[in-house]
Amino acid sequence: MTVAVVTPWYPEPDRPWEGTFIANPCHALRKLGVRMRVFKLTGRPPAVRVNEIDPDTGRAIAPSGILIRSSRHLASVINSGWLWSESCDVVLVEEVWTSILLRKARTPPQVVVLHGRQPMTTSGARTDPIRRSIIAASLRRASALIAVGAGILEDLPPDLRQVCTVVPNGVLLDAFPRRAVSASERVRAADFPRLVTVGNVDSNKNQETVLRAFASIRDTWPTASWSVVGDGPERRRLEGLRDQLGHHDRIRFTGRAAPAQVAAILNRSDLFVMPSRIESFGCAYLEAMAVGVPTIVPRSAGLAALIDDDRYLHDPDNGAEIVAKANAILSSPTQYEQAVAFGLALAERWTWQAHAESLADVLRKSVAVREAVPTP
Structure with a gap:
């Protein structure tokens, strides 16, 4: 299984990769035999730069990346094969605004990971029904949703709760070893x-x-x-x-x-x-x-x-x-x-490896559902 990860987690291209909420599950998924391609979004809409990241080094493969002006522009880049020319089986979308940015693109099944406690009321959507409806529509395009904590479900509409699986974040035991003191x-x-x-x-x-x-x-x-x-x-x-x-x-x-x-x-x-x-x-x-x-x-x-x-x-x-x-x-x-x-x-x-095992299960189910749908 090949997974394309699209993530906004870094505010700048040289932000350290190791120890982030993206690096840890990616490393753990790779240990399970999952092939990863990581695409980092830098900045905020409407001007977002996309860089592919080498998951071994955490560095941009092409430092200049691609400057994206809108969700329609990103859709054009993806649909024409400029972002990833080889096939991937599923897209792992990190956070709500990435889902919004990808909403016009033709991609393999999307699994959206919700990190924020209030995904439906983020970015002023609490008082903006149009923004709220855009968030809901973007999330409904996903084949599955992942919440890193149970409390996130409380902010979702009932229909989205039905397709949301709680997969708790974890800890990297090698980075935080048990001490010997009594x-x-x-x-x-x-x-x-x-x-x-x-x-x-x-x-x-x-x-x-x-x-x-x-x-x-x-x-x-x-x-x-x-x-x-x-x-x-x-x-x-x-x-x-x-x-x-x-x-x-x-x-x-x-x-x-x-x-x-x-x-x-x-x-x-x-x-x-x-x-x-x-x-x-x-x-x-x-x-x-x-x-x-x-x-x-x-x-x-x-x-x-x-x-x-x-x-x-x-x-x-x-x-x-x-x-x-x-x-x-x-x-x-x-x-x-x-x-x-x-x-x-x-x-x-609750380790990152346990997180990855549950996440991989959701990803594989999304791929299986897609493969089960007859081609028109």
């Missing part, structure tokens, strides 16, 4: 406990709730510290609030970090907390779990649907509940070790 070692450590967050510093990731609750954490754990890994529009304001609240020596904003750096930070952490208000899935939580870091997850995250133990769930805007859940886990080696074991089991189940 719970008893960490609980006795002089720098215990070390909290960590990995994500964009913005209002959705909601680091402010943890920041305002940090004094309560320090009441119980005077040596507590918190590393905020990431960057974003709220960073400067939250750094100011940190200083105002007197935590400048205990809370560190590190900026963005590569996956290997993130894994190293997680390796010396005791609790992962990120109270996101909207989270389609939540790979960052799963990565922390894979390393062996006790993790609490907001009930708003897609990953929460896979967690059946309320000890590890919380309301994203309830600082008191976050503190209570943190204290319960950190209070003894037994509670700490139970949280580690729970997270490790979850991470071992």
